[in-house]
Amino acid sequence: MATLHAAYALLSLAPLLVVSDPPVVYTQPEQVHLSYPGVPGSMVVTWTTFNSTDSLVEYSPWGGRLFDESAQGSATLFVDSGSEKRKMYIHRVTLSDLKPGSRYVYHCGSEMGWSDMFWFKPLDHTSTSPSFALYGDLGNENPQSLARLQKETQTGILDAILHIGDFAYDMHEDNARVGDEFMRQIQSIAAYVPYMTCPGNHEATYNFSNYRNRFSMPGQSESLWYSWNIGPAHIISLSTEVYFYLEYGQELLFRQYEWLKRDLEEANKPESRAARPWIITMGHRPMYCSDDDQDDCTTFDSFIRRGRNDTKPPAPGLEDLFYLHGVDLELWAHEHTYERLWPVYGDKVYNGSTEDPYTNPKAPVHIITGSAGCRERTDKFNPNPKDWSAFRSTDYGYTHMQVVNRTHVYLGQVSDDQSGKVIDSIWIVKEKHGYDAWL
Missing domain, CATH: 2.60.40.380 (Purple acid phosphatase-like, N-terminal)
Incomplete structure (x- = not known):
């Protein structure tokens, strides 16, 4: 009988024995x-x-x-x-x-x-015709483009991904658990190809600490700005946020500008431009856009384009710097839309010709690709865009880019809303690179 009572006692404790969670393996990568x-x-x-x-x-x-x-x-x-x-x-x-x-x-x-x-697959300076996916503004909630990107990555279509700012929405939330979950989500693509980044405004909390600590970009700036070479391209990643978060150090704005100037001078040396004729930049907030949201890019005196006069000394913008150093292609995000611009400088269109606007253009080409998918959904466009706006879409999606050779770059916008249909595409054709190409 005593044995039976003992058995009943153990059974009465059974719920207490199984309610605790299994131990978490904190050492698992x-x-x-x-x-x-x-x-x-x-x-x-x-x-x-x-x-x-x-x-x-x-x-x-x-x-x-x-x-x-x-x-x-x-x-x-x-x-x-x-x-x-x-x-x-x-x-x-x-x-x-x-x-x-x-x-x-x-x-x-x-x-x-x-x-x-x-x-x-390893990358190299001599990689031929590298292929990229480009986008910004991808979050944990509503990451609409992620499944299509996963398939393209794991089937070997892409050599690298350029994520042009704004991650997770937001990495610091819930004591950085949102950042953890985002990094788990993108493992399905980022563990297979280089995942190259730049910071956006959604990374700003705690002085961009989640961004600076989680990513491992080249250079010595904690991934805020850097450059790298691949095939016939020199790619520059920059922080547009230094123009907006002066509380984290106004000196960052000037440090980046001086670094950009030195990097562009080096990239424009005859031997550098001969080896890598294409100079491509990526930064989160665009110089130009036709969205109807009063962002910096909707104003003529955009900080990114024209600089700031309320700092001491005044902070220079980036448009003249990029134009004088012959930057060919400028990639942006931030606006939750896709927009392709005609070649533009100083708010004016400089097409190569009426028939072939992107053949030997007389100014840089701008692409805005910020519709990968996030909880803020897509943006609305101004119904009356300026002359430099060539094509606009509010579809969720991302951009393909292939640096085919020394003279040709392909860009195509993939609509996830339309089952992967390429809804816009151009070829940029340049027989000459550098400032002289504008003349």
Whole structure:
């Protein structure tokens, strides 16, 4: 009888024995993403754990003995500035001496936990005809373009992705858990191709700390501005936000401008322009737009285009700098729309010709691609755009770009609303690059 009473006692405790959650594995890698450090035959693998572990990547050429090479890196502790002061460890490992054109498989982590297996193709300065997806303003809620991007990435259509500001909406929310979830979501694309970024206004909280800590771009500016080379293109990523968040340091605005000037001067040296004739910029807030929302780009004296006169000294804008250094193509987001502009400078159209406006244009070409999908939905257009507005769409989607060769760049807008239909496309054809091309 005593044994029976003991059994009943244990059964009465059974609900108490099973209500606790299983232990969380804080050492398991997650949020895996790649970036190109600008060094030929190399790749940076970045991921997150919530306890301190080693930082290892095991990898091998596709078809070879699995994981027969390894590289070690390090982790930095990131403490989010929210009320909980959540801690996470951001791991970075650089893979070197990779063979361009080959495909590699890899996983990352440590003996305390490994990620899933992913694959990638290395980039190189000499990569021919690189292909990109371009977009900004992608969030956790309503990330409409993500599934199509995942398929294109994993089937090898893309060489890299350019995310032109505004992530997650917003990474700092819920003590940075929203940022964690966003990085988990984009792992389905960012673990397979370099995910190259620039900051947007939605990253500004806590002095852009979630952006600066989570991404691993080239250079020494905590991913705020940098440049890199691929094939026949020199790509410059910049922060438009230095014009708007002066409370985080007005000196950043001038530091970036001086860096941009030096970088453009270097890119315009005869030997540089001969090797990489295309100069392409990416920044979040555009110089021009025809959206009906009173943003900076809807005003003639746009900060990005014309600068600020309320700083000491006055802060120069970017339009003249880019024009004088022969920037060919300027990529923007922020507006939750797609807009293609005719070649424009000083608020005026400078088409190559009436028949072929993008053949030997006499000013830079601007593309706004901020409709990837987020909780703020799409924007509305001004019903009376200026003459420089060539094509507009409020469809969700993203832009394809292929730098085909020294003279041709293709751009096509993919509508996710229309099942992947290319709703707009152009070829930019340039027989001459640099400032002299405008003359």
